[in-house]
Amino acid sequence: MPIGSTLAHPAGIQPGGSRKADPMPDVLETSLTAVPANGGGGSAESRPTVPQAAESPAFRHSRTHRLADRWAHLAFLSCSLLVVGLIGGILFFLASRGLAAFWPVAGNMGRALHLSEVFLSADWAPSSDRFGILPFIAGSLGVTGLALLIAAPAGILTGVFIAKMAPAWMRNLMRQVMDLLVGIPSVVYGIFGLTVVLPLVSHTWLADAPASGFAVSAVILAVMIVPTIVSLSTDAFESLPSSLDEGAQALGSSRWQAIWHVLIPAARPRLLTAAVLGLGRAIGEAMAVQMVIGNNPQWIALMRESTDRAPFLRALFTPAATLTTELVQELPNTAAGSTWNNVLFAMGLLLYLLTMVLILATRRLGRGKEA
Amino acid sequence: MLIPTVPETKPIKLSVRNMAFSYGEKKVLDGLSLDIHAERVTAIIGPSGCGKSTFLKCFNRIHEVSSAVNVSGDMLMDGVDIYRGGIDEVDLRRRVGMVFQKPNPFPKSIYENVAFGPRLFGVSDRTSLDGIVEDALRKAALWDEVKDRLKESATGMSGGQQQRLCIARALAVNPEVLLMDEPCSALDPIATAKIEDLIGELKENLTIVIVTHNMQQAARVSDYTAFFWLGKLVEMDLTERIFTTPRVQMTEDYITGRFG
Numbered sequence: 001m002p003i004g005s006t007l008a009h010p011a012g013i014q015p016g017g018s019r020k021a022d023p024m025p026d027v028l029e030t031s032l033t034a035v036p037a038n039g040g041g042g043s044a045e046s047r048p049t050v051p052q053a054a055e056s057p058a059f060r061h062s063r064t065h066r067l068a069d070r071w072a073h074l075a076f077l078s079c080s081l082l083v084v085g086l087i088g089g090i091l092f093f094l095a096s097r098g099l100a101a102f103w104p105v106a107g108n109m110g111r112a113l114h115l116s117e118v119f120l121s122a123d124w125a126p127s128s129d130r131f132g133i134l135p136f137i138a139g140s141l142g143v144t145g146l147a148l149l150i151a152a153p154a155g156i157l158t159g160v161f162i163a164k165m166a167p168a169w170m171r172n173l174m175r176q177v178m179d180l181l182v183g184i185p186s187v188v189y190g191i192f193g194l195t196v197v198l199p200l201v202s203h204t205w206l207a208d209a210p211a212s213g214f215a216v217s218a219v220i221l222a223v224m225i226v227p228t229i230v231s232l233s234t235d236a237f238e239s240l241p242s243s244l245d246e247g248a249q250a251l252g253s254s255r256w257q258a259i260w261h262v263l264i265p266a267a268r269p270r271l272l273t274a275a276v277l278g279l280g281r282a283i284g285e286a287m288a289v290q291m292v293i294g295n296n297p298q299w300i301a302l303m304r305e306s307t308d309r310a311p312f313l314r315a316l317f318t319p320a321a322t323l324t325t326e327l328v329q330e331l332p333n334t335a336a337g338s339t340w341n342n343v344l345f346a347m348g349l350l351l352y353l354l355t356m357v358l359i360l361a362t363r364r365l366g367r368g369k370e371a
Numbered sequence: 372m373l374i375p376t377v378p379e380t381k382p383i384k385l386s387v388r389n390m391a392f393s394y395g396e397k398k399v400l401d402g403l404s405l406d407i408h409a410e411r412v413t414a415i416i417g418p419s420g421c422g423k424s425t426f427l428k429c430f431n432r433i434h435e436v437s438s439a440v441n442v443s444g445d446m447l448m449d450g451v452d453i454y455r456g457g458i459d460e461v462d463l464r465r466r467v468g469m470v471f472q473k474p475n476p477f478p479k480s481i482y483e484n485v486a487f488g489p490r491l492f493g494v495s496d497r498t499s500l501d502g503i504v505e506d507a508l509r510k511a512a513l514w515d516e517v518k519d520r521l522k523e524s525a526t527g528m529s530g531g532q533q534q535r536l537c538i539a540r541a542l543a544v545n546p547e548v549l550l551m552d553e554p555c556s557a558l559d560p561i562a563t564a565k566i567e568d569l570i571g572e573l574k575e576n577l578t579i580v581i582v583t584h585n586m587q588q589a590a591r592v593s594d595y596t597a598f599f600w601l602g603k604l605v606e607m608d609l610t611e612r613i614f615t616t617p618r619v620q621m622t623e624d625y626i627t628g629r630f631g
Contacts, residue, residue: 243473250431250541255436
């Protein structure tokens, strides 16, 4: 049988019932090849007749597959659209309620505020129609900045230790502990702060009253975000080739000099990413901070008034408030559509945008690493 | 086995006597004795796993960075034991530079790579640093290629340039000995030729020990060749003699390609 005739019938069917090559896969193929080959001769009398390709079970099988594919595609697509829609929807909702504070919108109970009397004023007295949110912005930035100042060096140095110094058993143990710590609910950290850390420093030389304020909040936040920073910086240091370390030490660096002058700079983009992710987690945290910060919207005024202690102690131990803590405190107690309520939404919007900026920053830093 | 008997005018720089080396329980080198002359190139050849790289790394104790090791016997530099003679390993590494198998420039600028060592040792004024950097880059035959882009990242250079940068970086601290661990194994033939030329120039005032798996390279660049097998020194002699009239059959079998 000439090869050409087989090629002329792609479905593998020979008019006379004799066939040689079967391009069809699947079960049919195996059952056919199980028949002893007979050198291309035409004696195929006992073989089953192969159905036309379009009628074969394999074909029908693949058609149902394609249908299932299409449904799956649709399902995946709609799920992702749902997520995108939710995120967009939340933004829209926040924006529409938040921006209503500044525009005379129908159904608004209060007056339209001026941007400057919200963002540039430190006077928060909603019942007297004064809505300066500067204390909360400053509070959020202050407490997260302070937390990062504690957590970033501690986390990065722990990362160096785990990746480059610790013996294998300790490395494994530490990594697992860090992963566990990341998963602890923030309220647990809050309880720890409220019942252990606060009493520890209250009524001491540090704070003559209950010690609520930035210091304790920042410490609690730092403890919360250290595991994240440790995890990510351990990865960063482990991904560095050991030739860098060896190269530095071969030039006469001490261990510490190699870490400080070569390894940390080499890992810098990923360390920055770790810090920013930690910052993101800290700035959005409400529960733990609310339990220890003292929730005093008038903290800036209070700090200005009291002059009995050193300024930095005053700054650290004056009961204060942040964007998140104020939202948690007040949002349930305000009427929808009131100016007060709208301003709280504006604060939510601000938080949303801040977090967004941080996430975009991490992505940029991550890309900088590859370049 | 202390074989070289030709009139050698250069003093002995490194001297190894009955040296053994082990990682934990595993013995890698045993009963090694040999001398390395100043301002000469000594090549160490042998099949993979014969311990030649390990031996090289004993001269700057760099293996101590990553694992617990045990060295016995004597390893002397200028007559002082580098393990027990009260030499700090950080000082030792300043005197004994190293170039690794794969180029390992730091992810910093070309300038900062070369200035790294001098900075460690307290050189901080700009003029001295500039001088040291230029000098080292010239010695490494890299100056003309990079003088206009010293501020650019070293990781953007070609492999051959990176390796010469690593040589410049090692030279910048003015070492007495330069250890080279298969320095051309990751390079193309042209880059390899450049490094080999460089080795010839550098030995003017430097003791060079080079590990190589490439016997032609050993023949081209070295004055002495030591043949290692299974952690032992089989034969060491003038390179010329090793490659023409080796005295041990096994050496001949190895260099003629019968094993390894």
